[in-house]
Amino acid sequence: MRILKIFFLLLIFCQVAHSQNSKLKKANKLFADRAYVQAAELYEELDIPDSLLVNLADAYYYNSIMDKAVINYAKAISSQSFDSNSIYFKYAQALYGTKNVRKADSIMSIYNGKNLNTPTFISKVNLANPFIYDLKLITEGSQSGDFGITYFGEKVAFSSLRNTDNRTYEWNDKPYLDLYSATFEDRGALIDIIPFNKDVNSKSHESNAIITQDGQTMYFSRTSLKRVKIGEQKIATVRLFKAELVENEWSNIEELPFSSELYSIQHPSLNSDNTKLYFSSDMPGGKGSFDIYYVDINDDGYGNPINLGDAINTPHLEQFPFISDTGSLYFASNGLQGLGGLDIFMCEYNNEKWSSPLNLGSTINSSLDDFAFIVNSNDNTGFLSSNKEGMDKLYYFKRAENSRKLIVEGIVKDKNSKELLPGTMVTLFDENNKVIDSVQVKEDGKYSFKVRPFSTFKIEGYRPFYIPNTVGFETEDSGKIELNIELELESYDDAEEIVVEKEDGYVYIELENIYFDLDKWDIKPNAGKTLDVLVNLMKKYPRMEVLLGAHTDNRSTFEYNMVLSENRAKSAMNYILSKGIESNRLTSKGYGESQLLVDCGENCTEEEHSINRRCEFIIVK
Template sequence: MPNKYSIVFMFILSVIMSSCGAEQNVKKGDKFFALGEYYDAANQYKTAYSRTPLNERSLRGKRALKMAGCYRKINFTQRAIAAYLNAIRYKQTDSLTSLNLGMLYLKDGNYKEAEKTFNDILKYNHNNDLAKEGLESAKEAPLKKMSPSSYIIKRTDELNSRRADYSPMFYGEEYNQLYFTSTRNQAQGDELSGITGTKNGDIFFCQKDDKGNWGKIQTIESGLNSVQDEGACSFTPDCHTMYLTKCDNDPQYPRYATICSSNRSDASWGKPTNLEITKDTLSSYAHPAISPDGKWLYFTSDMPGGLGGLDIWRVRLTTNGLGGVENLGSPINTPGDEEFPTFRPNGDLYFSSNGHVGLGGLDIYIARQDTDSNKWKIEHPGYPLNSQGDDFGMTFEGLHNRGYFSSNRGDAHGWDHIYSFEKPEVIQTVKGWVYEKEAYELSSAMVRMVGNDGTNLKLNVKGDGSFTQEIHPNVDYVFLATCKGFLNHKEQLRVAPVKESTEYVLQFPLASITAPVLIDNIFYDFNKATLTSESTKALDELTNLLNENPNITIELRAHCDYRGSSAYNKILSQKRAESVANYLISKGIAKDRLSPVGYGKDRPKIIRKRLTEKYPWLKESDVLSADFISHLDKDKQEICNQINRRTEFIVLRTTYGIFDKYGNFKNLPQAHTLKEDNKQNNKDLF
């Protein structure tokens, strides 16, 4: 039987051993914390806390405080609150304890305790801006939840896993592909992150099927993902470049987020390359977002020069690299954290913050820039888009106020999941297509959009030659499409009020300056030069084209098929070309701008690629000569004869009426202010 002295000795020894073990846990925890590995640090601090004797109240309080800081970082809200309360109970707190606890109460939806906590802070520190914002949030949040907005929110289970899924982003012009970040089991690597306790994030994507349902979640089989942490991506308007956040693991160095770019080639994404925004290597750069015009890269950073915590910054994207870095300043940025910027295509900036009045955690806010003052105005979209949890990472399905976002609302692990959102609203849009007559889209075109409400925009078209733009009721719009090497084309649109969302479609077929342009739907009486009534529409369109391009002269070309004598066809085609010219002259087109020529059957049609889609048995550059046609079936022969019987025009000059008889400009351009130029542009287009 052991005596009482040996029992005391064993007890003292066990206390000493436990104390030594706890100190080792704290040292390990401190090392993990310094590296930003908060999950591993929390486990070490928890073990140290449990090994600390109850009578060592001061030490238990300090270790509880360390544990609370880690749990707060990894969104273990309930555990963080309990740890902070223990630190307070043991009277071991720092200057931020009460503020962090109040923020956690907000995030937990415990608004009464949050209000009490912030009131206590303000009794001793009247100028604490974050406490003021927190107190206002605690008071207003219950009222906002009682008066929800019209947003419809649904958890998108087909996109989510048993781990974290967040930062969705549409890709492509049809909005049928969705990229997002996930720590699911399919992510690369086998090790668990010391930050979250899950696998490092990878970027995944999925695609809608013909019925509009999301298909299987797919990994990206290229050098884009790695065993490191990748996520929160954004795409340039042309969809050729992806910007993403990347965090590298280094067991001896803190983990700082960096922004990388990846180029798309042969339908796959290349290995990311680091983007050096500044020379600062001790700050984080994350959450890239490209502005709708593709000229700015917005991002989140804690670099010096901000307003506190994480701020939203931007840097100009140029053909020569990155321009200067700008902080968006107040009222967007606050002493709290502003993160996850993203854009609705109409130019509205969406971001998440815990420094503005909200419902708790990160709330989504909308920033709109006033065109006159250039100042930002901030709007809180309310509940249920926002919740007491973290809400962030919006992506929009075109101009409509619907899409996807991420939130950790209601998740005990603090893991994020993807939700759909829609705010029913009436949106009127115009979709235009700019293309070459008889050919394909003109991706280098530009469209000038002018409205009698003061609208004056330059719209760049996408790779398929299209553009989409929001328009407003009771406004008259004029759209002028231009492209180097082509004539201008103008369309007008009067927008009336509607009761449901409506899209108007406009076509902009541009005529080449260098190649013959077919005048569709020109018809003559059989074996005569008399124009039929069915030709009026096409000829009126040609009249408009000449009026829109008053400095051009054209040659009107009439052609016949190979049947009949050359002399007869020459005479007939000449008369037909003159009939077209006479019609245009009757509509006010100057005679000296028109040169009618009949070519008879001397110039058979040369097939262009677009026509081969309608007639697959024809090939590009085929010449519809008599010999070529004679080897075809009878029905194909008739089609070719119809193609050859055509009326075209080709531009001869683009300087008509510009010079006087001495070769000088008739009207020299005058210097105007920008305001005067805008007025003149409106006048010219209308």
């Protein structure tokens, strides 16, 4: 009987183990197929090994369930059961999504290798932004799951999962997306909502429609129904399509030639004259994940895709480009520093290059995903999408000009040793050389100023015994909110062989000795040549200030020698002043016999007397 009981227990155990193993295989397959909602539910039913904690966290992360993503990323990091540092990026983004900013900054700092301080960053970008946004949720006519609203002639178009007759998308267990048109009313309502015809809305996802100025051509994204194995996963890529308006119906649907079943191309946008088509793609050769590209639209077709480059694209997501009627580029990114998730950025095209992207700040961006920004620059109104309330929703905004200033900041260091130079006075000048502000840097060597956009400035670093250095710069309307300017100062003794710092701590200009006739103080021709060297040095460095010190031998009384030395020092100073050096840069002093170099008493040789009878030149600033 006992053997029989053991047999049944083992049988039950084996059945449970088999069931657990079967469920785990199913969960892993669901995850591999990107059925994240179902995968997470099944993982939660099981006692999963540490090696699958990242899968569970990712399943929540990709559906913006950030509180549960945080818990499981933390467990995975604690167990060290991961093989990619990208977990730190996603963990930090999930922490931002739960508003745990301090912890998120700490984790993102590990990932980026540099210290981040989001509250400071927000204050800077808010100060730098050209506009302040008044953002409101569209409540009437819109619902959760709507996103990607765009201008569509006199109307708007948007993507929605509201059609419950559509099949369910495994990623989020929601209906497949369709495209809709509507009229937007200023009170914040969408009315006359109509789905696009069936030639456009297929059995797959359709989103992000954009129409040409003449209203005859539309571009939109559509997901392939067929999955293709790419690496270890089977993926249905997103492609771009074009439709033509024929007898008031969108037809003649055709795929753009640079689309592919091996990578995605999505989120089309047109420039103002419809000569360039911008989009987001993870095609090979990019910076990583999704980048922003464009193609030229020619009479005979399309040019080759051009990546917008390192100024805009990162190893992470850059998506939803929009070109305003003034030529500004707006796009969403989670690879550039932001508030969390996708943030909206802006940059300008000047001198054949894009300016550095400017985060639009906390009046429009949140700790979760903010994207699909569009604006009418004529009346400063527009739309965007965000999942800040849990699911994608549509928002509209009005914006007002911001009385803003940019930030210029940097550090001061020694040109040769590269050591920081605390105590340096850094001064900001405007284009007319007028002082705007100044600061004495502290131990960290850092300085920071607020400056106007579209202006010219210069910054000067000044420190005693160093050659002042000046750097000029111009500010843009947007882009660089931190103009990191390193001021490198060089000490006089590094720059000039005749300048020497001696053991007494003073910095001397070593010139040939100046000889005076006995009891005389007039400057002889040879002495004039020596002083000319000093004159040229002071002209080369117009901030240099010098103390002229005259010394005598001990062959007369102390009082007589003091008067004689003062006269000789003044005589040397008057000679230098006659050469155009300003009087406030020179000081003269007679020391008499008080600082003999050779204390030989009453038995001095002529050579020893000549050594004591000298002029010294000390740099005081």
